[in-house]
Amino acid sequence: MQLQIKYFGLLAEITHCDEETIEFSKSQVSELLEELYLKYPSLKQKDFKVAQNHEIVSTDSNITNPEIALLPPFSGG
Amino acid sequence: MTKERKPKNVFKEGAISSEFIAESIAKHQSKTSIGAHNIFLGQVRADDIDGKTVSAIEYTAFEGMASAKFHEIREATFSKFNLTCMHIYHSLGSVKTGEICLFVFVSSPRRKEVFKALEYVVEEIKAKVPVYGKEIFEDSTHQWKVNS
Numbered sequence: 001m002q003l004q005i006k007y008f009g010l011l012a013e014i015t016h017c018d019e020e021t022i023e024f025s026k027s028q029v030s031e032l033l034e035e036l037y038l039k040y041p042s043l044k045q046k047d048f049k050v051a052q053n054h055e056i057v058s059t060d061s062n063i064t065n066p067e068i069a070l071l072p073p074f075s076g077g
Numbered sequence: 078m079t080k081e082r083k084p085k086n087v088f089k090e091g092a093i094s095s096e097f098i099a100e101s102i103a104k105h106q107s108k109t110s111i112g113a114h115n116i117f118l119g120q121v122r123a124d125d126i127d128g129k130t131v132s133a134i135e136y137t138a139f140e141g142m143a144s145a146k147f148h149e150i151r152e153a154t155f156s157k158f159n160l161t162c163m164h165i166y167h168s169l170g171s172v173k174t175g176e177i178c179l180f181v182f183v184s185s186p187r188r189k190e191v192f193k194a195l196e197y198v199v200e201e202i203k204a205k206v207p208v209y210g211k212e213i214f215e216d217s218t219h220q221w222k223v224n225s
Contacts, residue, residue: 009137009221051139051207054145069207071139071207072209072221074203074207074208074209075208076138076167076179076202076208077167077178077199077202077224
């Protein structure tokens with residue numbers, strides 16, 4: 001399926017984009033991350049969490065929504 | 078009984094002005110069951126980092142998730158504390174040092190509730206809402222803020 005990946009904060013500087021569409025044929029968040037690490041090796045050293053349906057999910061979760069966000073530590077307020 | 082509350086728009090472009098804050102306070106004069114207000118104002122600090130001084134913070138957010146989280150925090154706060162009303166405003170875009178970037182306003186018949194509720198709301202915002210602050214230095218370089 002086609003996924004829309006959103007990048008925030010420092011991560012968007014690494015990927016040089018705020019969002020992109022990628023073709024993904026596997027099922028888990030961890031498998032998506034492996035693909036993204038191949039494309040952007042320096043992502044691997046960064047601290048971030050993955051959100052799906054506006055909730056943080058663990059890396060062994062299945063991808064059920066075409067919008068996936070990579071969120072570095074929050075710094076609001 | 079819990080009332081259904083619709084998600085409110087929390088984000089404001091740029092700094093939150095002192096006039097806006099004053100008007101928000103004035104609007105509560107008609108709500109005469111209130112006996113205590115408590116207000117938190119987050120101000121952009123001119124941090125010195127490796128000899129460079131922060132001159133502004135540029136805020137961005139994952140707005141869809143942030144709005145959902147602000148709404149969850151509101152609901153949780155109303156269920157935990159006896160509040161009459163609550164308002165949250167957070168800046169997006171550029172806010173200069175000395176300007177206000179976060180305004181949280183809670184009101185209750187009694188003072189003890191607002192002291193506890195305000196701290197709860199502010200800590201929940203810091204921990205759960207996907208907002209990002211890019212600290213801009215005077216020489217136009219930047220770094221990404223980390224909440225401590």
